Amino acid sequence: MAVQQIESIEDRGRQGGRRLxxxxxxFGAPMMDTLGTAPESSSDGRALTTGDSSAVxxxxxxxxxxxxxxxxxxxxxxxxAVILFVLYVNVAIIFNYxxxxxxxxxxxxxxxxxxxxxxxxxxxxxxxxxxxxxxxYGITAPTKSMPEGKIVRLDLAEYFPFGHGESxxxxxxxxxxxxxxxxxxxxxxxxxxxxxxxxxxxxxPEIPIEKIVIVQVAWRRNLEGFELMKLNENLSILFSE
Amino acid sequence: MFSRAIQLxxxxxxxxxxxxPLAATRIAFGLYLIGxxxxxxxxxxxxxxxxxxxxxxxxxxxxxxxxxxxLIYALALACTVALILGFHTRIAAIAxxxxxxxxxxxxxxxxxSSYDRLNTIVLAGFCLTDAxxxxxxxxxxxxxxxxxxxxxxxxxxFELAALYFGSGLWKLLNPYWHxxxxxxxxxxSPWASPLGFQILALEPPDWFFxxxxxxxxxxxxxxxxxxxxxxxxxxxxxxxxxxxxxxxVVLLIPEFLNCVTLYPLxxxxxxxxxxxxxxxxxxxxxxxxxxxxxx
Numbered sequence: 001m002a003v004q005q006i007e008s009i010e011d012r013g014r015q016g017g018r019r020l021x022x023x024x025x026x027f028g029a030p031m032m033d034t035l036g037t038a039p040e041s042s043s044d045g046r047a048l049t050t051g052d053s054s055a056v057x058x059x060x061x062x063x064x065x066x067x068x069x070x071x072x073x074x075x076x077x078x079x080x081a082v083i084l085f086v087l088y089v090n091v092a093i094i095f096n097y098x099x100x101x102x103x104x105x106x107x108x109x110x111x112x113x114x115x116x117x118x119x120x121x122x123x124x125x126x127x128x129x130x131x132x133x134x135x136x137y138g139i140t141a142p143t144k145s146m147p148e149g150k151i152v153r154l155d156l157a158e159y160f161p162f163g164h165g166e167s168x169x170x171x172x173x174x175x176x177x178x179x180x181x182x183x184x185x186x187x188x189x190x191x192x193x194x195x196x197x198x199x200x201x202x203x204x205p206e207i208p209i210e211k212i213v214i215v216q217v218a219w220r221r222n223l224e225g226f227e228l229m230k231l232n233e234n235l236s237i238l239f240s241e
Numbered sequence: 242m243f244s245r246a247i248q249l250x251x252x253x254x255x256x257x258x259x260x261x262p263l264a265a266t267r268i269a270f271g272l273y274l275i276g277x278x279x280x281x282x283x284x285x286x287x288x289x290x291x292x293x294x295x296x297x298x299x300x301x302x303x304x305x306x307x308x309x310x311x312l313i314y315a316l317a318l319a320c321t322v323a324l325i326l327g328f329h330t331r332i333a334a335i336a337x338x339x340x341x342x343x344x345x346x347x348x349x350x351x352x353x354s355s356y357d358r359l360n361t362i363v364l365a366g367f368c369l370t371d372a373x374x375x376x377x378x379x380x381x382x383x384x385x386x387x388x389x390x391x392x393x394x395x396x397x398x399f400e401l402a403a404l405y406f407g408s409g410l411w412k413l414l415n416p417y418w419h420x421x422x423x424x425x426x427x428x429x430s431p432w433a434s435p436l437g438f439q440i441l442a443l444e445p446p447d448w449f450f451x452x453x454x455x456x457x458x459x460x461x462x463x464x465x466x467x468x469x470x471x472x473x474x475x476x477x478x479x480x481x482x483x484x485x486x487x488x489x490v491v492l493l494i495p496e497f498l499n500c501v502t503l504y505p506l507x508x509x510x511x512x513x514x515x516x517x518x519x520x521x522x523x524x525x526x527x528x529x530x531x532x533x534x535x536x
């Protein structure tokens with residue numbers, strides 16, 4: 001039913017297109033330039049008609065002065081540059097990455113910034129048997145009874161109010177590692193810890209903390225539930241102030 | 242030879258086309274973007290303000306105090322609404338693009354997500370194209386819709402087709418995707434919804450996951466081409482909608498529904514005739530029936 005409806009719409013569309021071409025010779029004019037320079041309406045300010053009850057205004061390239069045509073040509077050149085850029089970037093990314101192993105070391109020129117903007121292909125490119133979760137701890141100032149300070153587990157939802165996957169991605173600042181290496185990631189962690197500490201101080205002024213520790217917990221992934229096998233045995237410290 | 246190549250280039254990219262596919266995409270993508278931003282509506286302070294927790298990329302710690310952050314966030318929503326309505330469309334598109342980029346580099350980029358990249362590309366496309374040529378307040382004020390050069394539509398068509406094909410190729414050549422294990426364990430991953438675990442609780446056989454995995458690869462490899470052909474287009478659109486909805490429901494990744502909002506680019510859309518709009522005081526018509534120029 002849905003298929004029939006869409007085909008019906010398309011058939012009507014094609015018929016409409018033919019009617020428009022027949023009724024308005026400018027529609028079929030060769031290489032009519034419409035780079036945003038179409039007139040805002042027909043000469044009398046009303047919609048152009050095509051024998052139907054509706055219309056599309058089309059530009060009249062032939063009647064433009066030569067300066068207008070020059071500007072149109074420049075716009076067309078600029079548009080062509082944009083088109084070539086987008087085509088090239090997509091082809092280059094497909095060639096350089098999914099097809100890299102067939103390219104015998106050859107790759108098309110590409111900067112990492114452009115790659116980073118257009119790389120939209122690698123969704124779920126690997127998987128693992130472990131689940132991972134981030135936990136954030138605060139350490140209070142040392143006291144006589146606790147010379148190393150008290151450890152307070154922070155409510156993650158106050159800092160990363162997202163699902164497990166997104167919180168994990170945000171708290172590990174993997175993007176900074178990917179783009180700027182370990183130093184960039186460390187800097188991002190420092191900045192993140194500073195923000196967590198400041199937010200904690202605003203939300204819980206009664207227990208001031210001095211240091212932030214970001215910890216990752218890993219456990220064997222279980223098909224029966226996300227946290228089913230979660231034990232705080234396999235901990236690794238991602239960052240500590 | 243050279244002049245024929247130029248002629249062909251001009252025909253492919255600069256022939257005038259009906260603006261409705263682009264207009265429909267502008268509206269659909271704008272609605273998607275509203276939903277995208279609304280996800281943050283209750284956490285603006287923590288996500289975008291100087292009192293929050295975020296990891297900016299390339300732009301430094303420039304988040305303003307909460308009140309200003311809320312205003313900027315509200316401005317992003319308002320500009321997106323203006324884009325949907327086609328009110329000063331070009332300005333709205335540029336403002337939405339800049340505000341999306343601001344929030345992207347402040348907080349979204351850290352997640353390193355493909356859907357954010359597609360959002361950026363589509364919004365950049367709206368800045369460069371005549372997205373308000375039809376079905377917009379701009380068109381009503383002009384009294385007519387207007388044709389758009391083909392590249393306004395076909396470049397975004399190509400980007401979506403490339404996205405599907407590249408993703409399919411990536412999976413086809415990735416050994417992880419050659420069995421059903423990838424899918425099975427992804428359903429038990431941090432991204433999985435309770436429904437994902439319920440599916441696993443049914444203990445489907447291995448071949449089920451393997452079949453689903455190869456179905457995804459086949460769909461992605463062929464979808465980009467299938468969208469260009471009239472006969473296959475409804476099937477691809479139906480399967481694509483199902484695929485992206487299942488990603489939203491089973492994997493809690495609704496953001497990839499932005500792909501679906503680009504489907505109208507491939508459709509020939511009928512006229513939308515608004516007759517006797519009382520607040521305009523007279524009968525006005527915009528739109529016509531015309532093809533997208535696709536096969």
